[in-house]
Amino acid sequence: MAHLAQIKVPLMEPIQTSPKLTPNVSFAYQPGSRRHTGNSMDPEDQPAAPESNGSRRPSLFNALPRMSFSSHKKHLMEFLQRHGSKLSLNPKDESKAIPPAMMDMRNKNRAVAEDQFSTAISALYAKLLIVLGIAFPITDVVSESAPHHFYRGFYLYLYTLSFVFTIFLYVVQFRHNVKLNYILGQYSEPGGIIPETLRPKEPRLGSFYLRVGAIAFGIGNMVYSGLEFGQYFELKRDERCQNVLIALIPAARMALCIVQMQFLFFSSVSQRHMIRHKFISRFGLMHMLATNLCEWLYVIIEEAKHEIVHIAHEGIAHQHGAATAAMTDNGFSSGPISLNATIAHLSKRDVLTAPTLYGFECHRTNIMGSLVQNAAPFLFPCTIEYSLICAVILYEMWKKLREAGRGGNGSRRSSRKSLTGRSANMLSIDCSNAQRGMFGGILVIVLTIIVLIMYFVLQKEKYYQRVATIEVTISEIILYTITTFAVVWAMFQMRDLKFSQKKGDAGISLDCTLLVLAQIGIYIYCMFSIIGTFFSIGVSEHVTAYSLVAEIVSLIQTSVQTLFVMNAWWRRCKGAKQNRTKPGREIITFLLISNMSIWFINTLIKTNASFRPTLMKFYGIWAWTIITHISMPLAIFYRFHSTICLFEVWKNTYKVRYEHN
Structure with a gap:
């Protein structure tokens, strides 16, 4: 108590005379009082700070015991407001207690959380659709218990919703263009021409040649769907055959193919419009991606089923001698379902197949059915490759939309460039230093055409079918060996070229992503072929070591070529000497044309499961047909897309550039 008496009187007087500390004012109940609220103390109600008479100002620590009740309350309320507390006793005044900066931070945090949630739920939605597309x-x-084609409504839902989403984006784009044209009209030149600098240009995903290839595959897809649509008019007028969905599904697929090609490869629908409707755009892009993958899976399963029925009806098993009994025994007799029972089951359920041997016949005529059966081996790979290209491009659009939602600078930088690392509006080609590679590739093309003609001629003769298969296999070995050495030599010649990957460029481009995905098909086909051929050597007299060597060399060649393309994609010439000599360009020209030759062989010959009767004997009709129809369309697309990637390397690596800061 002694030290309390030493406190100066001027500091004590405000505490003694303050009416706020009297029991009657601070603690007595008053009807008009604002006690128990966050606004009980106003700044003007606080006592004025006394002036210090001494030379030293008292420290905050020493002044804390002398602070009034109102000062304590003020500091407590400021602390709660600064840290965004929700402990206010008056919930109606919560918004007034939070500063604007805190409200902005809270809104941004909630926006980021909602953005991540919409991304996750859209991906989950696409995954569910893909699983249903596999299961149905x-x-x-x-x-045998499920109704025939009970899932047609599911595909109608996929096509319809994708079509509606695309139309929605076109409507948004149209409204934006109307407003933009009105605004730009105010700045137009006297002649009525709007300056090009005022019109924003959006880059398109993928290279020009990828878009051309996708359009070609899309045309094949529409032809395939049109033939399926025509089959509806050959069905009998019977309730067991007439189903409007048989005609509606191919028609919806054709309409979606046209709209989707316009949207992905011709339209200038900007990413800005999709960002404005981010939630709808995410679900729409994921829905379209799932639609393409489900269509891919549907075509694979349907074509595998058709080929199994075709093999049984045509008696291909009997044309290969000892393969007949082995296919029946190894493929089906060991299981609960026999070969004949399986074919009967598939024939009964497939009303659109050629005239069936079992069950009710729905066809009045078989003109369109025979066209589909003959053209399907060449058209269904177009559907698969078109769906793959569209699915990857849609995924890239969805990923860019997700990155734009994070507010990073990468999306703004990447929007000015295409994913190939070049300008989207300039095209110039220099054909120097490529003559010898071009003539070497032309020679390979000519020899490949001769091999194909010989194969189809010999295949018609029963006693020369084995010779025809060996001829194609030896040609593959020679072609794969030459191209493997060519890839290694090109890598050696291009080792000194500048590796130019800028900070804003993606780690792997869209074209390289497609190449890696398509390579999975070659790996599947080669590995199953190597395993089946290895264990069949010595068991059957029709098995030769040529098939084993061909698949091993093919596996090596595609691995080396993929690594070369992914490395050479970022290579650029530096200096006058490299710009003049262009090291490796002749070999790239040769590889480009050689991959076209391999593409012809895969498309015309190896798409049929019956090309390898030994593997059909080893795995059985069901297994080998499914393996072939899953892997070979991807292998065909790999060879096609390799020509695109090699041409991009051929064009971009050796182009003379002028750096602009």
């Missing part, structure tokens, strides 16, 4: 066709094939 497989159930229709393997189960």
Whole structure:
């Protein structure tokens, strides 16, 4: 108590005379009082700070015991408001207690959380659709209890919703263009021409040649769908055959193919419009991606089923001698379902196949059915490759939309460039230092055409079918060996070129992503072929070591070529000497044309499961047909897309550039 008496009187007087500390004012109940609220103390109600008479100002620590009740309350309320507390006793005044900066931070945090949630739920939605796209066709094939084509409504839902989403984006784009034209009209030149600098240009995903290839595959897809649509008019007027969905599904697929090609490869729908409707755009892009993948899976399963029925009806098993009994025994007799029972089951359920041997016949005529059967081996790879290209491009659009939602600078930088690392509006080609590679590639093309003609001629003769297969296999070995050495030599010649990957460029481009995905098909086909051929050597007299060597060399060649393309994609010439000599360009020209030759062989010959009767004997009709129809379309697309990637390397690596800061 002694030290309290030493406190100066001027500091004590405000505390003694303050009416705020009297029991009657601070603690007595008053009807008009604002006690128990966050606004009980106003700044003007606080006592004025006394002036210090001494030379030293008292420290904050020493002044804390002398602070009034109102000062304590003020500091407590400021602390709670600064840290965004929700402990206010008056919930109606919560918004007034939070500063604007805190409200902005809270809104941004909630926006980021909602953005991540919409991304996750859209991906989950696409995953669910893809799983249904796998389950429905497989159930229709393997189960006898399920109604025939019970899932057609699911595909109608996929096509319809994708079509509606695309139309929605076109409407948004049209409204934006109307407003933009009105605004730009105010700045137009006297002649009525709007300056090009005022019109924003959006880059398109993928290279020009990838878009051209996708359009070609899309045309094949529409032809395939049109033939399926024409089959509806050959069905009998019977309730067991007439189903409007048989005609509606191919028609919807054709309409979606046209709109989707316009949207992905011709339209200038900007990413800005999709960002404005981010939630709808995410679900729409994921829905279209799932639609393309489901269509891909549906075509694979349907074509595998058709080829199994075709093999059984045509008696291909009997044309290969000892393969007949082995296919029946190894493929089906060991299981619960025999070969004849399986073919009967598939024929009964497939009303659109050629005239069936079992069940009710729905066809009045078989003109369109025979056209589909003959053209399907060449058209269904177009559907698969078109769906793959569209799915990857849609995924890239969805990924860019997600990156734009994070507010990073990468999206702004990448929007000025295409994913190939070059300008989207300039095209110039220099054909120097490529003559010898071009003539070497032309020679390979000519020899490949001769091999194909010989194969189709010999295949018609029963006693020369084995010779025809060996001829194609030896040609593959020679072609794969030459191209493997060519790739290694090109890598050696291009080792000194500048590796130019800028900070804003993606780690792997869209074209390289497609190449890596398509390579999976070659790996699947080669590995199953190597395993089946290895264990069949010595068991059957029709098995030769040529098939084993061909698949091993093919596996090596595609691995080396993929690594070369992914490395050479970022190579650029530096200096006058490299710009003059262009090291490796002749070999790239040769590889480009050689991959076209391999593409012809895969498309015209190896798409049929019956090309390898030994593997059909080893795995069985079901297994080998499914393996072939899953892997070979990807292998065909790999060879096609390799020509695109090699041409991009051929054009961009050796182009003379002028650096602009």
